[in-house]
Amino acid sequence: MNIVISNTSDKPIYQQMFEQISAQIIKGELTRDFCLPPIRTVAKELRISVITVKKAWEELERQGFIYTMVGKGCFVAPLLPDELGSKRNVLAYEKLKKDIEYYKVLGLSLSDILDLIKRCY
Amino acid sequence: MEMLSVQNLSKRYEKFELKNVSFALEKGYIMGFIGRNGAGKTTTLKTMLNLVHADSGKAVVFGKEFSDNELAIKQQIGFMFGGANFYPKKKLKTVTSVVRRFYNEWDDAAYERYLKRFDLDEDKKVDELSQGMKVKYDLTLALSHNAKLLILDEPTSGLDPVSRDDLLELFQELIEDGERSILFSTQITSDLEKCADFITYIKDGKIVASTNKDDFLGSYKIVKGTVEQLTEETKHRLIGYKKNAFGFAGLIKTENLPSGGCLDVFAADIESIMIYFEKEQKD
Numbered sequence: 001m002n003i004v005i006s007n008t009s010d011k012p013i014y015q016q017m018f019e020q021i022s023a024q025i026i027k028g029e030l031t032r033d034f035c036l037p038p039i040r041t042v043a044k045e046l047r048i049s050v051i052t053v054k055k056a057w058e059e060l061e062r063q064g065f066i067y068t069m070v071g072k073g074c075f076v077a078p079l080l081p082d083e084l085g086s087k088r089n090v091l092a093y094e095k096l097k098k099d100i101e102y103y104k105v106l107g108l109s110l111s112d113i114l115d116l117i118k119r120c121y
Numbered sequence: 122m123e124m125l126s127v128q129n130l131s132k133r134y135e136k137f138e139l140k141n142v143s144f145a146l147e148k149g150y151i152m153g154f155i156g157r158n159g160a161g162k163t164t165t166l167k168t169m170l171n172l173v174h175a176d177s178g179k180a181v182v183f184g185k186e187f188s189d190n191e192l193a194i195k196q197q198i199g200f201m202f203g204g205a206n207f208y209p210k211k212k213l214k215t216v217t218s219v220v221r222r223f224y225n226e227w228d229d230a231a232y233e234r235y236l237k238r239f240d241l242d243e244d245k246k247v248d249e250l251s252q253g254m255k256v257k258y259d260l261t262l263a264l265s266h267n268a269k270l271l272i273l274d275e276p277t278s279g280l281d282p283v284s285r286d287d288l289l290e291l292f293q294e295l296i297e298d299g300e301r302s303i304l305f306s307t308q309i310t311s312d313l314e315k316c317a318d319f320i321t322y323i324k325d326g327k328i329v330a331s332t333n334k335d336d337f338l339g340s341y342k343i344v345k346g347t348v349e350q351l352t353e354e355t356k357h358r359l360i361g362y363k364k365n366a367f368g369f370a371g372l373i374k375t376e377n378l379p380s381g382g383c384l385d386v387f388a389a390d391i392e393s394i395m396i397y398f399e400k401e402q403k404d
Binding site: 007010012013014040041043044047049050051052055 | 151289293294297298315316318319333334335339387388
């Protein structure tokens with residue numbers, strides 16, 4: 001499991017953790033029943049607050065990426081390929097929606113944006 | 122489980138008053154205590170520990186009222202106020218041999234470990250230590266009797282950045298098993314960004330906020346804009362602001378952010394929150 005935290009980013013740290021771990025689950029780098037390290041160990045290792053890690057884990061659980069077994073820890077949820085696909089689409093949709101707002105402010109039209117995407121892809 | 126609960130602590134001096142100070146710290150967490158010089162941090166900590174008698178209010182530690190169980194509770198508390206400055210002409214090992222007798226659960230192995238970790242020489246005399254070394258020695262004493270609650274007044278002051286970082290790392294190691302809590306005051310807000318779970322902010326003897334760090338940081342934003350945008354209405358919404366030749370910057374409660382979004386909004390850090398709060402007297 002890899003996590004890279006930026007303290008200067010505008011994005012809250014729990015959000016950074018959520019995005020990185022969920023991406024690793026979606027990409028299949030973390031597979032079902034993988035045991036996530038204990039919250040307090042993660043906090044110590046990354047030098048962040050225990051509460052921040054808890055919040056990231058809660059968000060992962062709320063969105064169905066992990067499950068908790070009391071007294072044992074948190075594990076990557078067993079997701080079917082089409083569930084993974086739909087979670088991937090949800091994440092991409094949310095991100096794209098925010099980006100598109102920004103392009104709209106810049107005054108780009110839909111076809112401008114599509115052109116840009118094609119050029120970058 | 123609550124490890125520490127401070128309830129309506131008040132203390133009146135001729136020129137300063139601690140007013141109904143209340144906050145609580147759960148087991149297994151680090152709380153940073155911030156405020157300007159003279160805001161009441163040390164007075165709060167001392168009043169909690171009965172080193173200063175409160176006019177009213179109480180501190181409950183490990184579920185028991187502090188003033189009724191002072192000796193028993195102190196066995197399980199590690200505290201430090203400033204660097205060690207007792208017996209300046211004595212060697213550290215002599216001072217230690219006195220201090221260790223006060224504690225039933227003195228742990229020689231832990232003591233040796235911290236001496237080594239902090240690079241302290243037991244054969245030095247107290248007044249031969251630098252300020253930073255005194256702080257480290259004081260911490261060593263506070264950490265060597267299996268304390269469950271650490272109450273530390275400015276433990277990072279006088280330490281160089283490397284030692285400070287090492288100390289904060291140690292704090293996180295200490296709470297990793299979830300059995301201990303740490304309450305420490307500091308002027309160095311980056312200490313808190315690094316390791317605090319909770320923040321308690323005191324201003325003029327009153328608690329402004331006591332909450333988890335993420336909520337604390339999330340509830341304020343920095344806004345920036347042009348001089349024209351600094352209307353009376355905007356001023357009214359701001360907690361504090363600073364004007365310059367090219368525009369203004371101010372602090373605002375997230376819930377008071379004006380809709381419309383013509384101002385630039387930035388995440389606030391602890392330092393800027395404090396600065397704008399203390400600059401409340403505008404213009």
